[in-house]
Amino acid sequence: MGTLESITSRPLLLLIAGVKGAIGSTMVLASHIMRRQPEMITSYLTTTALWSDNGAAAPVHVAGWDVSQQSMSKTLALHRVVPESLWRKDRDYLDDIQLAPAPKTGLSVSAQVDQLLDDIDVFRKTWPDAQPVMINLLPACSECGCATGAIDEMDGGRFPDLAYARAAIQAGIPVVNFTPNDLDDPALVTAAAEKGLPLVGRDGKTGQTYFKVVLASALKARQLRVDGWYSLNILGNADGRNLMDPDCARGKLANKTELLDDVLGYQVGEAYGESAHKVHIDYYPPRGDAKEAWDVIDIKGLFGLPMSIRVNLQGRDSILAAPMALDLARWVLLLQAVGRGGAVPELGFFFKKPEGETPATTYEDQLRELRKLEAFCREKLAT
Ligand SMILES: NC(=O)c1ccc[n+]([C@@H]2O[C@H](COP(=O)([O-])OP(=O)(O)OC[C@H]3O[C@@H](n4cnc5c(N)ncnc54)[C@H](O)[C@@H]3O)[C@@H](O)[C@H]2O)c1
Numbered sequence: 001m002g003t004l005e006s007i008t009s010r011p012l013l014l015l016i017a018g019v020k021g022a023i024g025s026t027m028v029l030a031s032h033i034m035r036r037q038p039e040m041i042t043s044y045l046t047t048t049a050l051w052s053d054n055g056a057a058a059p060v061h062v063a064g065w066d067v068s069q070q071s072m073s074k075t076l077a078l079h080r081v082v083p084e085s086l087w088r089k090d091r092d093y094l095d096d097i098q099l100a101p102a103p104k105t106g107l108s109v110s111a112q113v114d115q116l117l118d119d120i121d122v123f124r125k126t127w128p129d130a131q132p133v134m135i136n137l138l139p140a141c142s143e144c145g146c147a148t149g150a151i152d153e154m155d156g157g158r159f160p161d162l163a164y165a166r167a168a169i170q171a172g173i174p175v176v177n178f179t180p181n182d183l184d185d186p187a188l189v190t191a192a193a194e195k196g197l198p199l200v201g202r203d204g205k206t207g208q209t210y211f212k213v214v215l216a217s218a219l220k221a222r223q224l225r226v227d228g229w230y231s232l233n234i235l236g237n238a239d240g241r242n243l244m245d246p247d248c249a250r251g252k253l254a255n256k257t258e259l260l261d262d263v264l265g266y267q268v269g270e271a272y273g274e275s276a277h278k279v280h281i282d283y284y285p286p287r288g289d290a291k292e293a294w295d296v297i298d299i300k301g302l303f304g305l306p307m308s309i310r311v312n313l314q315g316r317d318s319i320l321a322a323p324m325a326l327d328l329a330r331w332v333l334l335l336q337a338v339g340r341g342g343a344v345p346e347l348g349f350f351f352k353k354p355e356g357e358t359p360a361t362t363y364e365d366q367l368r369e370l371r372k373l374e375a376f377c378r379e380k381l382a383t
Contacts, residue, residue: 004381007337008051011059013130014329015123015173017164018137019064019099020075022237022289023178026322027135028072028097029087031060044323047330050374060326061130063123065116065164067102071095079237081289081318098126102160109163116167133329134168134175136161136201139242140252141181162188169197174332177201178325180251180353193342198332200344203255203352206320208233208293208313215311216263217363219299226268227306228276228298229260234284235291237317244283253279255352262361291317324350335373338380346373 014031016024034041038057042048051057068075072094076087087094100119103112124132138161161181168175169192177183180203192199205213208231219226234240243249256279261267269276276298295311328350335344345356346369360366 001339001380002337003383004334004378007131007333007381008330009058011061011127011130012329012333013123013127013132014060014062014064014326015120015132015134015168016062016064016137017102017134017161018066018139019062020066020068020070020072021137021139022079022081022239022318023321023325024064024066024135024137025072025075025079026081026318027325028062028094029076029082029090030322030326031062032090032093033086035059041323041326045327045330046323047327050334050378051330061127063098063100063126064135065100065102065119069101072097072099079289079318081316098123103163109166112160112163113167113170116163117171120167120171120173131333132171132173133332134164134173135325135329136164136175136177136179136181136183137325138164138179138181140179140239140248165199169195169199172197174198174336175200176325176328176332177355178204178321178328180255182251189342196336196339196341198335198340198344199342199355200328200332200335200347201351201353201355203252204321204324205350205352206317206324207291207315208295209256209259209352211311211313212260212295213263213361213366214363215295215297215309216260219297220264220362221364224307225300226260226264226297227271227300228296229268229278230294230296231256231277231279232294233279233281233291234287234293235281235289235317236283236285236287237289237291239317240281240283240291243281249281253281259352259361263363289317289319291315334377334381338377344373346370 018024030041034057042057073091077084103115161183162185165175165183166188169188174197243252257277260277293313297309299307301307331347343356345354345359348354348359349366349370360369
């Protein structure tokens, strides 16, 4: 086991599945800008105190896969997440980044894994000193098929996430699943645990749901009873368009919905005989990545008298998500270093549906778990 310094001072290699998506391309740019103006990025990370004990942040290299053939600069322009003035002078660098084409749809999972392992080999040879992490940023899709048995021969195009995660674990690389997609393949989970490789997820808790957990925890602490909670999102990026497909939205909506009752410890809407927690997502092209969310929260106080709260978040989907994915990459490296493989429920702070046994549900408990995990890693790596 190394020391904390030996981990935080080494370069990081992000291997991103879906690297030309809205979040992936934002991470590419952030990693590049981090080299010349570290504070422009590190001041928005939650791991900075943990990582910068030893001065300047270590370089972050990015490689990865996408089905898109577009150049990175064209990709950034199309996503409209970051203004062109912030990356125009980096165009040549961005277009030269070493990326690989995604395995072809129609290949079996095992054939996809073989191709990905070859690519990982090339990426590792390019940055031999860097510590790799696989980050899953593929589109949301509810079709997993993990329970069907013959996974190896399954068409990898139906659930590409599985091939990326399997290739990573086979190559000894930890995995962050930022998507709502379920990677619950028993062979994969067992292999990750046995090899001491964190396999963490799922569904980044970036905007509306983050504030929902904070507010619900605060209401619970004051014994204010939630009578109903109506949440609406509009967004105009590719994720939003994809989520108009009910099959793709199912997992995401379930993750956004289920956690409220878990935080509060009772069923919202019990008195009405049905859930009074409603979550809607609507694709609205004019907004691009600038997601807006509304929450109407009906609560009851003393004597059962009603009160109501309105929350309006005018956010930026990928600007909220990219630093979290980078934080998670750092976390899994630390956890790998201390031999903590498999699911890590203590990272529930970052996810809508934290994997693992009995993850904490309220905001203060999730934060406490995270602090404890940090202390545990620091202690283990102190010698
Ligand atoms: N932005 C947020 O706040 C947020 C929060 C939680 C979860 N997520 C999830 O994160 C994921 C990424 O979000 P995004 O906004 O970047 O999505 P996106 O649609 O912009 O990006 C997905 C990328 O994956 C690529 N892709 C598709 N199939 C592929 C394959 N087989 N191999 C490699 N690449 C492939 C696409 O070409 C695209 O570039 C989604 O699942 C989303 O639901 C996002």
